[in-house]
Amino acid sequence: MFFNSFVDLETLPPGHRARVVRIEGGRGLVARLTRLGVVPGAEVKVVSRAPVGGPVLVEVNGAQVALGRGVARKVVVDPRA
Amino acid sequence: MLRVALVGQPNSGKSTLFNAIAGYRAIASNFPGTTVELLRGRALVGARPAEVVDLPGTYSLLAGDPAEELARDYLLSGEVDVVVNVVDASLLGRSLELTLELTELGLPMVVCLNMMDEARRKGIHIDAVKLSEVLGVPVVETVAVRGVGLKELLAAILEARVPNAPRYSADVERALAALVERLAPAAGNSKFPPRYLAELLLSGGEPPSGAELPDLSAEVEAARREIQVGRGEDPALVIAAERHAMALRIFEDVARVTHAERSFRERIDSLLMHRILGYPVMVLVLLALFYGVFKVGGILEGFLLPPLDSFTAAVEGMVPGPIGKVLSGALQGLWAGIGIVLPYLLPFLFFLAFLEDVGYLPRIGFLVDGLMHKIGLHGKSVIPFLLGYGCSVPAVLATRILEDERDRLVTAALAVMIPCAARTVVIFGLVGRYVGPWIAFSLYLLNIFIIAIAGTLLRKFLPGMGPGLIMEIPPYRLPSFRAVLLKVWLRLRGFITVAWPTLIAASAFFSLIEVLGWTRFLNTLLLPVTWPLGLPAEVGVPLVFGILRKELSLIMLGQALGTVDFGAALTGAAMVVFTVFVIFYVPCLATVAALWRELGRRKTLLVVAGTVGVAMAVGLLIRAILWLF
Numbered sequence: 152m153f154f155n156s157f158v159d160l161e162t163l164p165p166g167h168r169a170r171v172v173r174i175e176g177g178r179g180l181v182a183r184l185t186r187l188g189v190v191p192g193a194e195v196k197v198v199s200r201a202p203v204g205g206p207v208l209v210e211v212n213g214a215q216v217a218l219g220r221g222v223a224r225k226v227v228v229d230p231r232a
Numbered sequence: 233m234l235r236v237a238l239v240g241q242p243n244s245g246k247s248t249l250f251n252a253i254a255g256y257r258a259i260a261s262n263f264p265g266t267t268v269e270l271l272r273g274r275a276l277v278g279a280r281p282a283e284v285v286d287l288p289g290t291y292s293l294l295a296g297d298p299a300e301e302l303a304r305d306y307l308l309s310g311e312v313d314v315v316v317n318v319v320d321a322s323l324l325g326r327s328l329e330l331t332l333e334l335t336e337l338g339l340p341m342v343v344c345l346n347m348m349d350e351a352r353r354k355g356i357h358i359d360a361v362k363l364s365e366v367l368g369v370p371v372v373e374t375v376a377v378r379g380v381g382l383k384e385l386l387a388a389i390l391e392a393r394v395p396n397a398p399r400y401s402a403d404v405e406r407a408l409a410a411l412v413e414r415l416a417p418a419a420g421n422s423k424f425p426p427r428y429l430a431e432l433l434l435s436g437g438e439p440p441s442g443a444e445l446p447d448l449s450a451e452v453e454a455a456r457r458e459i460q461v462g463r464g465e466d467p468a469l470v471i472a473a474e475r476h477a478m479a480l481r482i483f484e485d486v487a488r489v490t491h492a493e494r495s496f497r498e499r500i501d502s503l504l505m506h507r508i509l510g511y512p513v514m515v516l517v518l519l520a521l522f523y524g525v526f527k528v529g530g531i532l533e534g535f536l537l538p539p540l541d542s543f544t545a546a547v548e549g550m551v552p553g554p555i556g557k558v559l560s561g562a563l564q565g566l567w568a569g570i571g572i573v574l575p576y577l578l579p580f581l582f583f584l585a586f587l588e589d590v591g592y593l594p595r596i597g598f599l600v601d602g603l604m605h606k607i608g609l610h611g612k613s614v615i616p617f618l619l620g621y622g623c624s625v626p627a628v629l630a631t632r633i634l635e636d637e638r639d640r641l642v643t644a645a646l647a648v649m650i651p652c653a654a655r656t657v658v659i660f661g662l663v664g665r666y667v668g669p670w671i672a673f674s675l676y677l678l679n680i681f682i683i684a685i686a687g688t689l690l691r692k693f694l695p696g697m698g699p700g701l702i703m704e705i706p707p708y709r710l711p712s713f714r715a716v717l718l719k720v721w722l723r724l725r726g727f728i729t730v731a732w733p734t735l736i737a738a739s740a741f742f743s744l745i746e747v748l749g750w751t752r753f754l755n756t757l758l759l760p761v762t763w764p765l766g767l768p769a770e771v772g773v774p775l776v777f778g779i780l781r782k783e784l785s786l787i788m789l790g791q792a793l794g795t796v797d798f799g800a801a802l803t804g805a806a807m808v809v810f811t812v813f814v815i816f817y818v819p820c821l822a823t824v825a826a827l828w829r830e831l832g833r834r835k836t837l838l839v840v841a842g843t844v845g846v847a848m849a850v851g852l853l854i855r856a857i858l859w860l861f
Contacts, residue, residue: 173465181468182292185468186292187291187326187702190469192477199505200507201507201599203602203603206601212326213325215704215707216702217594217597217703219611219699219702220700
């Protein structure tokens, strides 16, 4: 798949890598994501997606992190980088 | 006495390390954030006696949740001589971010690179000497589960050094320096390092409680705005991103990554986490757990109880009169506790702790997150729910792993309606035995259905679900047997120390009431409950005493009806309605105490009232349905 622009982590299909550009959320959300290494500049890879609106499994810094859809939607990534 | 604090991210093997060096009182967990209590132990470091404290696993010191706050406050309390930063070497890149935060506290430190075997398997080769140079502190390699490197770690604790503080970009450093200058005079008599406070304020955080600071809100606001304008981003994010970059740079400097072995564990994971196959596997695993525990438990109970019961009969024969009756009541309570703990609760908690520490429970959380959203919760709530099938007390305590207060309340309110081991005894002892095992089983499905409806309603009345699931999925690990046993013990402790004595006292008290002849009076008082449900009036007292302990309601039902052959005394419909009511209404006293502790009085009363309402509604509904067919 080819991406022209930024997408969010919910849209990025499994197997794809991208770089985090920004997090569109409040301080609390940013802080919780920061702790797990999901910060602007970090490289992430979507491992899989659970069905029925379930979370997105993301690999970041060698660790796997499950992000609920609502959270994943707020993480803007650049799939070209 | 040397005071040593173990600090590390969740699943870094910190608790296993604590067990290995400081005794037998820690709880090792493979689920993020379960170690919320502080655990203390004693060890000999070199020849010096030391107190070792195991802090809750924290990803950061930003104090965003209770565990992080506890860790940070303890580190800054002035009660720590040496910080041992336990790092999962296989996640060095990310773990270094916490390490960098720790370096700013200005405390003597040692870095313990744990799980070196796992790092090697992942193809990560770490130059510990170089890392030690960069950070300015001793770095020791360990494999805590196998006891590798512990001696070296203890030796290194005596060599701990104050680390080099990280340097941020010029603009951030300038802002920090300005704040430090204003803070330094006040910080002289405070235990908080000024640089740490400056960074906290610049990130927009609240100063820790007990820090008496001059009012710097204007300066802080100005500094924050300057960075916000210069970088176009919140200073907290700027600092986090820079720390992230710094950690990455250190990682690249000290580690070399070669090809990872594709492990057996990854292949298992692709099945267990499969978007379709993962679900049947999960259902099978859980059914096997429940079925195994309760089937084998039933057999064990069958061996266990008859000799105990004949003992009771013998005592009653030796001590005639009312005293003998009360004594026999107390003994029945004692046996009831044994009959729950040994055959059911102990094996259940053991296998659940095993699944948790292996890393399967977080995966269940991942799989069910989407479904849990429908009832306004997240995947993380699955742990309290599953524990609920064992005992509601640990289930309520386990809601601490949830970040959001509202999520904790909803999870606790729903988890107490799950039939615990005691209620399972009632379900199978009454409905399963006299009405049919399939009816008993369908009560579990009904229970899940009602909880789902209650969840949906709560979602309407208590909106504002937390921001969503953010949960680390740790790699599969074979847990140390000791760590699992300790976790079981910590969860069982609540039952043994609170619930069991209540059970004995209540059972004796019930016999006393019978001896005094108050039963009829109580039953009359309870007619508003028993009559609409179509239950005989004698059932009233057993229902009340079920509050003390649910399985008691079965024993007392036997006493109240004057026979243990329930089939002769009650109709099938009455048994089903009675059981349904017992499942849902007021959780037992021990659970109410746990709720009180976790949620406070008001919310506890709400939960209690809510469960009575649900029990009454479902009981009436079942009665109506059974009457129709």
